[in-house]
Amino acid sequence: xxxxxxxxxxxxxxxxxxxxxxxxxxxxxxxxxxxxxxxxxxxxxxxxxxxxxxxxxxxxxxxxxxxxxxxxxxxxxxxxxxxxxxxxxxxxxxxxxxxxxxxxxxxxxxxxxxxxxxxxxxxxxxxxxxxxxxxxxxxxxxxxxxxxxxxxxxxxxxxxxxxxxxxxxxxxxxxxxxxxxxxxxxxxxxxxxxxxxxxxxxxxxxxxxxxxxxxxxxxxxxxxxxxxxxxxxxxxxxxxxxxxxxxxxxxxxxxxxxxxxxxxxxxxxxxxxxxxxxxxxxxxx
Numbered sequence: 001x002x003x004x005x006x007x008x009x010x011x012x013x014x015x016x017x018x019x020x021x022x023x024x025x026x027x028x029x030x031x032x033x034x035x036x037x038x039x040x041x042x043x044x045x046x047x048x049x050x051x052x053x054x055x056x057x058x059x060x061x062x063x064x065x066x067x068x069x070x071x072x073x074x075x076x077x078x079x080x081x082x083x084x085x086x087x088x089x090x091x092x093x094x095x096x097x098x099x100x101x102x103x104x105x106x107x108x109x110x111x112x113x114x115x116x117x118x119x120x121x122x123x124x125x126x127x128x129x130x131x132x133x134x135x136x137x138x139x140x141x142x143x144x145x146x147x148x149x150x151x152x153x154x155x156x157x158x159x160x161x162x163x164x165x166x167x168x169x170x171x172x173x174x175x176x177x178x179x180x181x182x183x184x185x186x187x188x189x190x191x192x193x194x195x196x197x198x199x200x201x202x203x204x205x206x207x208x209x210x211x212x213x214x215x216x217x218x219x220x221x222x223x224x225x226x227x228x229x230x231x232x233x234x235x236x237x238x239x240x241x242x243x244x245x246x247x248x249x250x251x252x253x254x255x256x257x258x259x260x261x262x263x264x265x266x267x268x269x270x271x272x273x274x275x276x277x278x279x280x281x282x283x284x285x
Contacts, residue, residue: 004078006102007132014230022046024235037274044078069099096129108136138178160203176209190215201228245269
């Protein structure tokens with residue numbers, strides 16, 4: 001089926017007090033696994049390609065984006081394509097022609113005024129191209145070589161009144177917020193501030209996005225969705241599933257040299273992770 005639009009999937013989920021899962025992909029196997037997992041769960045899904053994934057692919061966005069589009073168009077469920085954590089303006093400006101219907105402009109590491117100015121410029125341009133744009137306010141951390149973040153430190157979390165002003169002045173369509181979540185966690189031990197989420201949900205009229213969801217336990221994820229999170233970003237959980245499965249396969253088959261043999265088990269492990277996590281988001285823990 002034709003590519004879905006991220007805006008449609010997220011706004012539909014928000015209207016139902018549900019959430020759409022958005023999975024970061026690095027390889028074609030990731031894309032295939034996410035789609036197969038979403039099909040098994042009978043659920044729409046967002047494929048996300050981050051600026052870091054583009055760097056891994058020699059700085060070229062089109063090879064993986066075109067593969068993702070082809071896989072999405074063959075899917076039995078709605079699939080959207082999202083460009084994630086963009087800091088480079090030149091990469092942002094490739095989004096519309098590469099099949100993306102949405103972008104996340106990442107100014108969250110900047111001081112508030114600089115974040116606002118950069119995000120407003122990005123939003124103005126994105127909207128001229130028909131792109132839905134997400135931004136970040138608060139200290140989620142854990143990306144691009146940042147030191148470990150104390151997600152519970154004073155000032156790390158998103159302030160509701162500041163967020164209200166930021167959304168109004170920047171013109172963004174969705175906001176990723178910091179409520180105790182951290183990127184790239186390999187243990188599921190994050191504790192979310194659900195009281196703060198309630199205040200953010202009351203203060204804002206745009207969908208809320210949870211980054212760093214791989215480190216959030218199932219019951220916390222389900223509570224976050226019930227509390228107003230409409231888009232849930234997941235990346236590290238897929239890499240853990242893939243790596244663990246390949247590591248176990250190669251330990252049991254030290255003679256293996258055909259990449260298809262171990263990539264098959266890695267891909268299937270990601271399929272199972274996707275199906276399970278979508279179930280958590282749509283039916284509760």
